[in-house]
Amino acid sequence: MAPLSPEIAVASGWHRQAYRRVLVGYAFILPWVIGFLLFKAYPIGASFYISLHQWDLLKPPIYVEFENYVRLSRDPLFWTSLLNTLYYALCVPLRLVLALALAMLLNRSWPGINAARALLYLPSATPVAVIAVVWTLMYHPTFGAVNTIFGYAAIRGPKWIASPEWAMPALIFMSLWYVGPMMVIFLAGLKGIPSVLYEAAAIDGASAWNQFKNITLPVVSPVILLNLVMDIILAFQVFASIYIMTGGGPMNRTLVLALYIYQHAFVWLNMGYASALAWGLFLLTFGLTLAQMRVSKRWVFYQ
Amino acid sequence: MRTLARTNRGHAVAGAVLLGAVILGILLPPGLARAQQAVTLDFWAQTDSAVVPFVDQMVARFERENPGIKVNTQHFGKWTELWPKILTAVATKTVPDVVRVKEIYVFELADRGALTRLDEFARRDGSPKRGEIVPALWDAATYKGGLYGYPQFAYVMVFFYNTDAFKRAGLDPEKPPVTWEDMKATAKKLSNPSENAWGYAPYEYGTREMVFAWWLAHLWQAGGEVWNKDYSKIAINSPEGVRALEYLVDMIKAKGMLPPDTPRTGLVESGKIGMWQTGGWSFPAYAKYAPNLKYRTALQPKDKQHANLIGLDVLAIMKESRKQEAAWKFLSFMNSEENNVELAAQYGHLPVWKRAFSKPPFSTDPNWKVLVDALQNYPRVKPRSSQWEELSQKITPHLQDAYFLRKSPKEALDAAAQDATRFWQSIGGNASKVADK
Numbered sequence: 001m002a003p004l005s006p007e008i009a010v011a012s013g014w015h016r017q018a019y020r021r022v023l024v025g026y027a028f029i030l031p032w033v034i035g036f037l038l039f040k041a042y043p044i045g046a047s048f049y050i051s052l053h054q055w056d057l058l059k060p061p062i063y064v065e066f067e068n069y070v071r072l073s074r075d076p077l078f079w080t081s082l083l084n085t086l087y088y089a090l091c092v093p094l095r096l097v098l099a100l101a102l103a104m105l106l107n108r109s110w111p112g113i114n115a116a117r118a119l120l121y122l123p124s125a126t127p128v129a130v131i132a133v134v135w136t137l138m139y140h141p142t143f144g145a146v147n148t149i150f151g152y153a154a155i156r157g158p159k160w161i162a163s164p165e166w167a168m169p170a171l172i173f174m175s176l177w178y179v180g181p182m183m184v185i186f187l188a189g190l191k192g193i194p195s196v197l198y199e200a201a202a203i204d205g206a207s208a209w210n211q212f213k214n215i216t217l218p219v220v221s222p223v224i225l226l227n228l229v230m231d232i233i234l235a236f237q238v239f240a241s242i243y244i245m246t247g248g249g250p251m252n253r254t255l256v257l258a259l260y261i262y263q264h265a266f267v268w269l270n271m272g273y274a275s276a277l278a279w280g281l282f283l284l285t286f287g288l289t290l291a292q293m294r295v296s297k298r299w300v301f302y303q
Numbered sequence: 304m305r306t307l308a309r310t311n312r313g314h315a316v317a318g319a320v321l322l323g324a325v326i327l328g329i330l331l332p333p334g335l336a337r338a339q340q341a342v343t344l345d346f347w348a349q350t351d352s353a354v355v356p357f358v359d360q361m362v363a364r365f366e367r368e369n370p371g372i373k374v375n376t377q378h379f380g381k382w383t384e385l386w387p388k389i390l391t392a393v394a395t396k397t398v399p400d401v402v403r404v405k406e407i408y409v410f411e412l413a414d415r416g417a418l419t420r421l422d423e424f425a426r427r428d429g430s431p432k433r434g435e436i437v438p439a440l441w442d443a444a445t446y447k448g449g450l451y452g453y454p455q456f457a458y459v460m461v462f463f464y465n466t467d468a469f470k471r472a473g474l475d476p477e478k479p480p481v482t483w484e485d486m487k488a489t490a491k492k493l494s495n496p497s498e499n500a501w502g503y504a505p506y507e508y509g510t511r512e513m514v515f516a517w518w519l520a521h522l523w524q525a526g527g528e529v530w531n532k533d534y535s536k537i538a539i540n541s542p543e544g545v546r547a548l549e550y551l552v553d554m555i556k557a558k559g560m561l562p563p564d565t566p567r568t569g570l571v572e573s574g575k576i577g578m579w580q581t582g583g584w585s586f587p588a589y590a591k592y593a594p595n596l597k598y599r600t601a602l603q604p605k606d607k608q609h610a611n612l613i614g615l616d617v618l619a620i621m622k623e624s625r626k627q628e629a630a631w632k633f634l635s636f637m638n639s640e641e642n643n644v645e646l647a648a649q650y651g652h653l654p655v656w657k658r659a660f661s662k663p664p665f666s667t668d669p670n671w672k673v674l675v676d677a678l679q680n681y682p683r684v685k686p687r688s689s690q691w692e693e694l695s696q697k698i699t700p701h702l703q704d705a706y707f708l709r710k711s712p713k714e715a716l717d718a719a720a721q722d723a724t725r726f727w728q729s730i731g732g733n734a735s736k737v738a739d740k
Contacts, residue, residue: 024311027315056415057390057391057393057394058390058393058394058412058415058416058417059415140566140568140569141565141566142499142565142569142570143569159564159565162563162564162565162566163564164564164707247509247510247511248510249508249509249510249703250508250509250563250564250703250707251510251700251703251704251707251709252510252700263696266387266390267383267386267387267692267693267696268690268692268693268696269390269690270693
């Protein structure tokens, strides 16, 4: 609230107060900034520095320039893990569709709808390790729940995570467990659609599918973009469930990049190479996000 | 405006005081506790869940006999959990005092200067002496001539068989297969793939280091070696190596052996496996989780010769620990002949003291006697080298190719030898970076 004239401003100490207000503002964000610098910015910088060295944690690091990056480009397992990561990322469209469908289902005011929302969100609140262990048991070819249920329908289920061909599809299917957060965000987005649009469309004789295509989708498209970008980033970083369920096997068919980085860093102690791999993953994710934002201008509708 | 500013300031002060109190509350109690203790040893160990209570009891006995020393034990169910923790601890200089590690870790840690050399302690106390401990085990705990681990247990991987399954197939449970040919025939007889029953199951499939390790026994049985004579190349694709891999792949093709895409979990315990590869550490696990399983042990079948994979667990003192004397006292207690024998039986491992083998159960129980026989007469200790884990994992994916029948054994081993040799040479591998006998 600026005062009426410069003289009043000086006399009433307005500049001093504004200055103090700015200081207070910075003081409030200071904890977050410190946290960011300490726990995000510094490790990211350090990781780049480490990627220029060869280091096994126990002996001093050896400077090797960009050798790690050259090695990365020639490493067949790097490309394998990259392909596997992209393969796993196929779960993203599946999750988006499921999350949106569930959100639309839950976008009603029926009695007990809140309980239903909580129930559908509950799986995402369970720790990954627990889900991974339980699904490992369920996917057991002989004793597992999945093949037993298939057995009732007289279908001989495949060996799931023990089979090279079915391991990744099995993991992708299991990832549908975690649609909760996306579903909630979609629900919030759906609630922002004014119902008059639907009413007007219904009066004009639009079918349910038409309403969905021409009202719901466009209005919710920024939310779709948000969920798409976030979910791709998450899918590229998947680690815990795969580490527990398959460890990258069989035959490295489920070796995703995050798991490969872990192996180099903590099993074989190649900190430098692992950091280079991590930067590879970062650049890939960053590049993909940029591309998505570019393309989004064509299909996202902002009101 | 002024009142608002004062309120803001008041809030800020209150917030700072609260934060300070929380921080103090977190930092003070452990600090005070530490100050009161005389000496606290941090002990990190891999311990199978069935054995945890016995270890805790023995540690408690040590504390009673040594007032003034307290031991903080952290049990890890898997080596793969313990190993990264030890490494991070060494890198951040927050090491525990005593660790229980495998022979390959002793080599890697000693190679990096992270362990205390124990010869002086041993000389001063007069124990342990090399003559009292099984020589192969003593050597496995050394690095460049120095003793870096107090040998604790020998784990022996042999051959187990289900006596009920033998009887059902009309085989004599007193006569397990002795040669590879016997083995192939017996495995076929015990198999029934349509019921998910298999004649032979190896220790595990996958790309872990152990997958290479258990195959090594077969390489040695055929008379092959991992390295060539001057340790410059990996030589597993020798004719002996190909023979060792063909032996297993033939069994998979003939449906006598568990295929790699069928998990082994639960199959042994439910009696669906006729013969399988594991070690004495399964004794306590079966006693607890599969009490109805009737099994016997036998030496692994031989080709040119018998060879059974032997490994060693040691207790080691971290070099950066500031309580070396107390740590040595703890080591001497846990691995004293009596305590070692008692704990070994619980673990399903063999004690390291030569005299212990003449005591029960090692001298009386037929299953234990096989392990003793393997250790004393046909031992092959796992090779220890720089970066053994990474080296093994250059080889295991190729072994998988062969087990999955995607490549012939010769192709798979050629590829494995090539990858492994390239890696070995890139780390400057030579005779000084291996301890192979």
